[in-house]
Every structure is written in structure tokens, then in C-alpha cells.
Amino acid sequence: ALYGGLMLAQWLRFESGWFIMRHDAPPFTHQQSLALWATLVFIVSFRFCGLYKRPHTGRFEEQIPRIIKAILLGYILYLAFEQVRRADPDFSRTALVVGFFTITFLVLLQRYILSRIEWHYARHLPKIHRVLLIGNDDVADRLCRSIAREPFLRSDVIGFLRTTDE
Numbered sequence: 001a002l003y004g005g006l007m008l009a010q011w012l013r014f015e016s017g018w019f020i021m022r023h024d025a026p027p028f029t030h031q032q033s034l035a036l037w038a039t040l041v042f043i044v045s046f047r048f049c050g051l052y053k054r055p056h057t058g059r060f061e062e063q064i065p066r067i068i069k070a071i072l073l074g075y076i077l078y079l080a081f082e083q084v085r086r087a088d089p090d091f092s093r094t095a096l097v098v099g100f101f102t103i104t105f106l107v108l109l110q111r112y113i114l115s116r117i118e119w120h121y122a123r124h125l126p127k128i129h130r131v132l133l134i135g136n137d138d139v140a141d142r143l144c145r146s147i148a149r150e151p152f153l154r155s156d157v158i159g160f161l162r163t164t165d166e
Contacts (some may be wrong), residue, residue, distance in 0.1 A: 001110040002042045002074075005103030006035035012102070013095035041081055042074035042103075049073060060115045067111060071104055122151040129155035136160045 010031045012018060046052060049070035051063075075096070131147060133140045144157045 001106040002103060003035055003039045005106040006038055006099055007031070008102045008106070009095050009099030010035065012098050037081070038074075038078050041078045042071070045074035045077050046070045060112055063111065063115070064108065067107060068104065071100070071107065075100065119151070122154070125151075125154060129153065130158045131155050132159055132161055133157060134161045134163060136162050 014031075049066055051066065051070055133143060140160055144160075147153060147155050147157055
């Protein structure tokens, strides 16, 4: 999704005719190599932001701010990388701005599809953890309902152990 978003942004910038060209576009092989380097930098930033940790718990909507933060961090790291490498010609600023939107769209689409697939498989996998809760008050009841609602935990409450205050 990252590489595709970068290549789509470059296509929109240089080949689509939607933007005014003041000079010639960089060669396609150079665009591909820059997109590959940027993809590697973005993967490192995604790893740093914890987007590859398993299992994903919670709703997909709760992951969106982390994904956008990782994309912004990737942009900062890539711009720093470009300054060190001093690539000539580098990505155009227009392609980078367009790339933010294409990358964000494609990464969010990919993550949404993967979360739906994971959610489906998590609901249909057999339960492997059996949980015995100590206590039988309202906190234990809420904890039991929470465990039942979260299929990624793959847990099943098998009972309550009553405590006495005698």
C-alpha cells in the first residue's frame, strides 16, 4: 500500500496531466527507486509506532490516529533521509503532498480490509484459553462480559471462584 501510494502520487504528478510541468519528469526507474527507499523508511516508522504488533484489539476506528501519526513520522524520516542522501532529482513537493493523501487512503483501506479479515477469523477460531475468575461481584461480571465481547482474546470464562470474608 505504501509503495502503491507513492507510485500513484508520482503518476498523478508527472503523467496524469493534472498538474503543470515546469520541467521534465525524472526517469521512471529513478521514481521507482525513490519510492522503494521511501517505502522502507515508512515501514521503519510503522514498526516504531507499533502498527505491526499482534493481536490488534479494539475497533479499527481507534487505530486511525496511530496510522496517520506513523505516516507523518514516515514523512519526517523520509525528508531527513533525503537531506542526508541528497538525491537529485528528489520527489517533487507536489508529489509529496499528493502522496500523503494517496498513501493515507491506501494504507487505511488495506488496514481496514485486514482488520475485517482478522475479525472474521477471530470470531470463528476455537477458544483456547479457559479463564476462572476469582470473585463473584459486579466487577467479575463486567470482566466476564468484556472477555466474551473480545474475540481476539480467544478466551472463554468457565466459572467463578467465590471468595468469603468470614
